Amino acid sequence: MRAVGRGTSLFKSGVKGLLGRAGFDIVRSTNNLGGVDDFLPFEATMRAARAAGKSVGDYIDEVMNGTPGATQFTIDELGALGVFAAEPDRVLEIGPGSGRYLEKTLTECSPERYEVYETAASWADYLVDTFGVVARPTAGSSLAPTPDGSIDLVQAHKVFNTVTFLCACRYFFEMARVTRPGGRIVFDVMTEACLDPAAVRAWATQGGAGHDSYPAAMPRRTCVDLFATFGCSLEASFLAPMGVAFTEVLVFAKAA
Incomplete structure (x- = not known):
């Protein structure tokens, strides 16, 4: 699955900015086969969702993609x-x-x-x-x-x-x-x-x-x-x- 976004370049930069402000760094996964880890890094996304007090799914919809619901x-x-x-x-x-x-x-x-x-x-x-x-x-x-x-x-x-x-x-x-x-x-x-x-x-x-x-x-x-x-x-x-x-x-x- 690819998360809804404003094109991959803006998506990546937006995610990096959001996670950076939360104190997290994006690190490319060594297990990635060209899939979702390219722009949705597991550890950083999980920590950011917890910090925001949201489920992972809601965090992606509301914060990363700006499309709540x-x-x-x-x-x-x-x-x-x-x-x-x-x-x-x-x-x-x-x-x-x-x-x-x-x-x-x-x-x-x-x-x-x-x-x-x-x-x-x-x-x-x-x-x-x-x-x-x-x-x-x-x-x-x-x-x-x-x-x-x-x-x-x-x-x-x-x-x-x-x-x-x-x-x-x-x-x-x-x-x-x-x-x-x-x-x-x-x-x-x-x-x-x-x-x-x-x-x-x-x-x-x-x-x-x-x-x-x-x-x-x-x-x-x-x-x-x-x-x-x-x-x-x-x-x-x-x-x-x-x-x-x-x-x-x-x-x-x-x-x-």
Whole structure:
């Protein structure tokens, strides 16, 4: 998971400033595989959240990103759509990072098993120790350790707007593979609905330099058509806050 931000450059400098004023230094993790530790260092973030008297998730939303309630907004929308009412017994999350979506998901349902694929070892260890999830070996865009058709709910939040087009597509193939018939797939992408002229101008002028593909655009029709070939239909979608604009959350159902 990538935290919502004003582009990676501004995000990094803002985080460093906030933590610096709190007396903490950002140190690059030696366990990082190019993931969330690049801009959300584990130790510094945990200490800063404790100093602020906030949960890690609320600290990221309110202090680091300046978007209070952004995570809860997405969870509430998914709840209203009945995603959690289906009582998923097995959940898989790609790129949970700090666990802010994971934690709120667990307040809505009680899965017997919750698998995570997280590249930052320090955050993965924290999620295992704090929430009792199962951390799977992570290698790029593969979910190979998870068997076919074994997951009720597959989700990824603030991930696919930070990776390349082909990386996202490879994950899409894997998400469809591991989802059981009748299960759901939830993720957000930066579609045309998120990129009107005002949003593009905001990203270009206020969002910082970015990095590699971030913020990455993904055609909505590409997602819908590709998942249709997997036997997955689009049930619903909605816009959720991300940085200076929005990202679109898509909810797919796999045919029973």
